[in-house]
Amino acid sequence: EPEVTQTPSHQVTQMGQEVILHCVPISNHLYFYWYRQILGQKVEFLVSFYNNEISEKSEIFDDQFSVERPDGSNFTLKIRSTKLEDSAMYFCASGGRDRYHYEQYFGPGTRLTVT
Amino acid sequence: KQEVTQIPAALSVPEGENLVLNCSFTDSAIYNLQWFRQDPGKGLTSLLLIQSSQREQTSGRLNASLDKSSGRSTLYIAASQPGDSATYLCAVKESGFGAGTRLTVKP
Numbered sequence: 234e235p236e237v238t239q240t241p242s243h244q245v246t247q248m249g250q251e252v253i254l255h256c257v258p259i260s261n262h263l264y265f266y267w268y269r270q271i272l273g274q275k276v277e278f279l280v281s282f283y284n285n286e287i288s289e290k291s292e293i294f295d296d297q298f299s300v301e302r303p304d305g306s307n308f309t310l311k312i313r314s315t316k317l318e319d320s321a322m323y324f325c326a327s328g329g330r331d332r333y334h335y336e337q338y339f340g341p342g343t344r345l346t347v348t
Numbered sequence: 349k350q351e352v353t354q355i356p357a358a359l360s361v362p363e364g365e366n367l368v369l370n371c372s373f374t375d376s377a378i379y380n381l382q383w384f385r386q387d388p389g390k391g392l393t394s395l396l397l398i399q400s401s402q403r404e405q406t407s408g409r410l411n412a413s414l415d416k417s418s419g420r421s422t423l424y425i426a427a428s429q430p431g432d433s434a435t436y437l438c439a440v441k442e443s444g445f446g447a448g449t450r451l452t453v454k455p
Contacts, residue, residue, distance in 0.1 A: 268445075274447075275446070275447050275448075276392070276437065276439075276445040277445070278443045278445075291443060324391055324392065326392075333379035333380060333441075334379070334380065334399060335397075336382060336394045336397045337382065337394065337439075338394060339384075339391045339392040339393070339394070340391055341390060341391040342390070342391045
């Protein structure tokens with residue numbers, strides 16, 4: 234069964250450093266998403282991506298964040314200058330051919346620890 | 349802004365019981381609602397997706413209902429098992445996740 238994969242599973246970085254989180258969505262999906270979950274808190278939407286551009290983003294997704302689909306399979310989230318409060322689980326998800334009628338499938342997440 | 353609330357926050361039941369988890373949302377203009385389970389330290393596993401035009405969806409021992417006009421959805425789990433122990437989340441589009449109901453099923 235197809236699944237969303239994410240690497241690395243755990244990333245430790247120092248405050249101010251740049252990190253790139255990697256995701257491989259399900260191959261025939263067209264919509265891609267990033268979410269984060271701070272320990273013990275709700276899942277929060279960051280950004281959705283379709284047709285090589287951002288379709289929607291939340292207030293959390295400020296200039297420190299960017300997303301890219303560098304090739305036909307990968308989908309990345311970059312945080313330019315990490316802060317302590319960026320420590321969280323980051324989940325990638327992919328959906329079907331439109332935003333509204335297809336399930337979202339989540340990856341296992343990357344735990345980001347900023348020290 | 350869409351607010352999603354899940355009640356109860358935690359639930360502990362003996363094995364074999366039928367149970368209902370509740371999800372409410374403030375903006376009824378939704379396209380769909382999705383139920384997930386999350387095991388500790390893991391990602392989210394999709395359980396059921398209900399389109400806004402549907403009233404319910406079933407998968408095995410799970411049944412989810414949707415009443416869009418009242419802003420409510422329920423997840424019914426029949427004959428609960430210890431393996432059902434997890435946190436159950438409902439989500440309304442991208443921006444509206446509930447905080448979840450942490451379910452413990454005791455053998």
